[in-house]
Amino acid sequence: MRGRAVLRLVALCAVLLLPAAPGVSASAPACPPVGPEAELSAPLPRFAQAVASGGPIEILTVGLGSMRAGGVEGPFAQAFREALARGLPGRTINITAVPTPGMVARDAADRVRRGVAEGEPVLVIWRTGLTDALAVTDPTRFGRIVQRAAAWVSAQNADLVLVDLAYAGSAYEPTYRRYVDALAEVGRVGEAAVFRRYAITEAWHRAGVAPQPMAASEACLAEALAAAILRRVAP
Amino acid sequence: MADAARQRAWQIDLFRGLALVMIFINHVPDNPLVPLTSANYGFSDAAEGFVLMAGIAAGLVYLRKYQQEGWGGTLARALQRAFELYSAHILILLLAAAFVAWMAIAEGDERLLGWIGLGPLFADPAATLLGIVTLTHQPHYLDILPLYILLLLAVPLMLPLAARAPALLLALSGGLWFIANWNGWNAPTFPAEGGWMFNPLAWQFLFAIGMVIGARLARGLPVVPRSNLLFAAALAYVAFAAVVILGFEEQWPTLPLPWFLYGLDKSFLSLPRLLHVLALAVVLARLPVAQAIAWLDRPGLLMLLGRRALPVFCAGSVLAIAVQIWRFVLGAPWWLEVVLVLAGLAIQILLAMLLDWAERARSRTVPTAAAPAGKGRTP
Numbered sequence: 001m002r003g004r005a006v007l008r009l010v011a012l013c014a015v016l017l018l019p020a021a022p023g024v025s026a027s028a029p030a031c032p033p034v035g036p037e038a039e040l041s042a043p044l045p046r047f048a049q050a051v052a053s054g055g056p057i058e059i060l061t062v063g064l065g066s067m068r069a070g071g072v073e074g075p076f077a078q079a080f081r082e083a084l085a086r087g088l089p090g091r092t093i094n095i096t097a098v099p100t101p102g103m104v105a106r107d108a109a110d111r112v113r114r115g116v117a118e119g120e121p122v123l124v125i126w127r128t129g130l131t132d133a134l135a136v137t138d139p140t141r142f143g144r145i146v147q148r149a150a151a152w153v154s155a156q157n158a159d160l161v162l163v164d165l166a167y168a169g170s171a172y173e174p175t176y177r178r179y180v181d182a183l184a185e186v187g188r189v190g191e192a193a194v195f196r197r198y199a200i201t202e203a204w205h206r207a208g209v210a211p212q213p214m215a216a217s218e219a220c221l222a223e224a225l226a227a228a229i230l231r232r233v234a235p
Numbered sequence: 236m237a238d239a240a241r242q243r244a245w246q247i248d249l250f251r252g253l254a255l256v257m258i259f260i261n262h263v264p265d266n267p268l269v270p271l272t273s274a275n276y277g278f279s280d281a282a283e284g285f286v287l288m289a290g291i292a293a294g295l296v297y298l299r300k301y302q303q304e305g306w307g308g309t310l311a312r313a314l315q316r317a318f319e320l321y322s323a324h325i326l327i328l329l330l331a332a333a334f335v336a337w338m339a340i341a342e343g344d345e346r347l348l349g350w351i352g353l354g355p356l357f358a359d360p361a362a363t364l365l366g367i368v369t370l371t372h373q374p375h376y377l378d379i380l381p382l383y384i385l386l387l388l389a390v391p392l393m394l395p396l397a398a399r400a401p402a403l404l405l406a407l408s409g410g411l412w413f414i415a416n417w418n419g420w421n422a423p424t425f426p427a428e429g430g431w432m433f434n435p436l437a438w439q440f441l442f443a444i445g446m447v448i449g450a451r452l453a454r455g456l457p458v459v460p461r462s463n464l465l466f467a468a469a470l471a472y473v474a475f476a477a478v479v480i481l482g483f484e485e486q487w488p489t490l491p492l493p494w495f496l497y498g499l500d501k502s503f504l505s506l507p508r509l510l511h512v513l514a515l516a517v518v519l520a521r522l523p524v525a526q527a528i529a530w531l532d533r534p535g536l537l538m539l540l541g542r543r544a545l546p547v548f549c550a551g552s553v554l555a556i557a558v559q560i561w562r563f564v565l566g567a568p569w570w571l572e573v574v575l576v577l578a579g580l581a582i583q584i585l586l587a588m589l590l591d592w593a594e595r596a597r598s599r600t601v602p603t604a605a606a607p608a609g610k611g612r613t614p
Contacts, residue, residue: 099429102352102375104264110499113487117494118419131375134350136563137265152487170344175566214345215358 031220032209037199038224040232041187044159048233050122056092059084060121062112063100063128064163076127079219083226096121104132105142109149116156124153125195125225127163129179136175143182150192160192163225166217167202193232195225244295246525251288251544252537253528255551257281259579262376262555263562266572273515277476278499282379282433283441283512289383289544290442293390294397294449301394310391317387321370323549324380328367331377331556332356338560351375351556355427362426371425373432377552382433385422386442393446401447408443411436416495416503430502437504441512459520469517476511536584543587550586554579 050057064077081095098115100108105128112126126149132142146162153160164183165176180198187194200221204210211217257272258281274280301309332353339347348357352374355363366372370381396404414420415437421430448458459465490497495505519525528537540547558575561567567575 097428099424099427101354101427101429102350106264107501110501114494114498114500117489117498130346130349131351132264134347134563135264135559136567141265156489166346168344168346170342170346172342172344172563175563176346 031211031223032204032207034200034224035203037196037203038228040161040193040195040228041184042190042193044123044161044193044229044232046157046159047123047229051088051091051233054091056094057088057123058119058121059093059095060098060112060115060119060124060158061095062098062115062124062126063103063108064097064125075215075218076222079222080125080226083223084229087226087230100128100131102131104135104137105129105145105149106137109145112149113152116153116158120156121158123159123161123229125161125163129176129183130165133165133176133179139178139182142179143185146183147186147189147191150186150189154191161195161225161229162186162192163195164198166221167198167205169202169205195228197221197225200224245529245538247288247291247295248538248541249525249529249532250284250519250541251292252539252541254281254285254288255540255544255547255583256537256580258285258548259551259555259583260576262552263558263572263576263579266562266576267569268573268576275480277473277480277515278507278511279509279515280501282501283504283508284515285379286382286386286438286441287445287448287512287516289386290445291449291452292445293387293442294394294446294451295453296449297390297394298398298450298453301398306391306395309394313387313390317384320380320384320387320545323545324370324377324384325367327380327549327552328374328377330553331374334553334557334560338564342564347560350560351377359426366425366427369425371423372427373424375432376555378432380548381431382435382438385435386439389439389442390446393443394450397443397446397450401450404443405447408440412440412504412509416505417493419503421502432502434502434504437502441504441509444513459517461521465517466521469514472510472514473518476507476514539587539591540583543590546590547583547587550583551579554582 047057061077061080064080077097081093084093084095085091096115096119098111100111103111108126108128108131112124115121116124128146129142132139150160150162162183164180167173167176176198180196183194184196186192201210201217204217211220257274260266260268260272261274261281263269269275272281273284297309297313300312304312331351335347335350335353336357339345348354355372356367356374363372370384373381393404393408396407415434420436421434422436424430451458487498494500495503497507498505499507501508529535532538558579561575562572565571
């Protein structure tokens with residue numbers, strides 16, 4: 001028992017130390033393949049229209065981490081921006097990043113509303129669920145808060161993509177899954193598209209191909225998200 | 236201190252103690268006791284009340300210091316207090332990070348390291364340590380003390396105006412609140428982009444209002460005009476906010492106005508939140524609420540907590556994170572959540588009692604250093 005705990009400690013320390021290299025590229029050269037779970041759960045009509053119009057594209061990201069190069073939470077945000085720029089060459093893409101460090105959905109929803117009211121984006125990407133899962137907020141209430149925010153964003157003529165949390169294969173997956181399910185339910189109602197990060201990482205985990213360290217996994221997910229968004233505007 | 240101030244000081248301690256209890260309960264989201272806190276019935280929450288009362292306490296304490304020892308003495312005391320708060324902030328952040336790291340290791344779940352926004356500390360410790368010591372990296376729930384440190388550093392600048400030209404202080408402070416909101420100005424964060432959770436450029440206005448109130452209380456001057464119209468307007472606004480928060484949040488309108496004038500934004504202390512805490516203060520000052528709470532709390536536990544606000548707040552910050560983590564790990568049913576939260580509150584009360592006992596013991600040991608009544612109160 002003690003031996004397993006020590007092994008776990010050593011493995012976790014290794015994971016913690018590895019991603020610390022500054023200046024590492026956000027791009028992910030060797031990402032595992034993704035399956036149908038990487039498709040968005042709904043179309044993005046306003047974003048598609050903005051792309052077709054040829055003008056600048058305003059995007060708001062909430063809770064996706066920093067856009068600053070080399071930023072600590074950068075792998076996802078940086079890789080997403082780079083992948084989107086590659087997919088839409090020559091287009092002006094303005095991404096406004098709103099951080100929500102450690103905020104539950106109730107607090108982050110205010111940030112979403114302010115960001116949309118002030119920036120008038122056509123696409124909002126909101127990563128949520130992990131903080132609520134860790135804080136064990138009421139999953140039903142969590143879903144209702146996100147649903148309300150999604151309806152509000154939709155009323156402002158913006159598409160919303162919800163990004164759920166990552167799978168890690170721990171004993172607490174049933175807890176995390178309640179929040180994943182709550183977000184999926186918001187997607188089923190139809191006022192937001194869901195990017196199923198949990199399902200993708202679970203598939204990688206089960207296939208034994210999950211990228212390590214975590215920064216690489218985040219960059220791969222960001223590329224998968226950008227690709228899923230771009231598939232929704234492809235002619 | 237004038238008699239009126241002495242009479243009112245216990246109310247400040249009582250409401251500060253109440254705010255500390257509510258902050259602790261709210262820092263364990265969605266636990267069964269949360270419906271008992273003010274955040275569920277209005278635009279503002281206990282954080283606004285805490286900062287307003289901190290301003291009042293600063294006005295009361297520092298005005299006396301200013302009159303007795305001049306500007307130099309006030310500056311020295313404010314610097315010393317700010318350093319105490321800074322030390323406390325670093326300590327509780329370290330304790331919280333160590334606790335989270337322990338749980339992540341014990342449970343073998345890397346995601347736990349992301350608790351309350353601590354993730355960057357473990358993912359990029361070199362840059363994040365710089366952010367911690369410069370107060371530009373603030374994990375969630377540990378973000379109010381950095382604001383308080385800056386506000387204390389501003390006390391020597393605000394105090395002469397609060398004493399001699401309160402209207403000018405309010406105009407300057409309100410102007411800064413408006414400009415910061417209008418331009419989206421906030422103190423920076425590092426290494427992650429963004430701004431402070433409690434934007435000091437915005438929240439200083441509430442502290443300044445509190446200082447003006449405190450300075451008036453210290454001189455026995457009336458604070459709230461006894462106007463029935465003002466009371467009715469405040470009561471109506473508090474009721475309106477309760478109705479909105481309880482049922483109509485999803486219908487929040489979009490108006491052709493800057494968001495901070497009609498939207499909810501805690502970081503920038505948007506106008507609805509600011510007005511709500513002030514309206515609540517008007518209502519509480521007019522109604523015998525403090526007397527009613529004091530009657531219910533006959534042992535005086537809330538006043539005890541309010542007198543020991545800093546150590547109680549620090550202990551509460553770490554305990555709230557511990558309760559969150561235990562709730563998660565244990566998959567706690569509702570009754571166990573209640574037990575955990577009440578146990579956290581009990582520890583804070585015991586801490587405050589211990590500090591009172593220690594101060595009394597010191598006073599007995601060194602008679603010349605005997606503390607006057609209420610010495611434990613700190614801004």
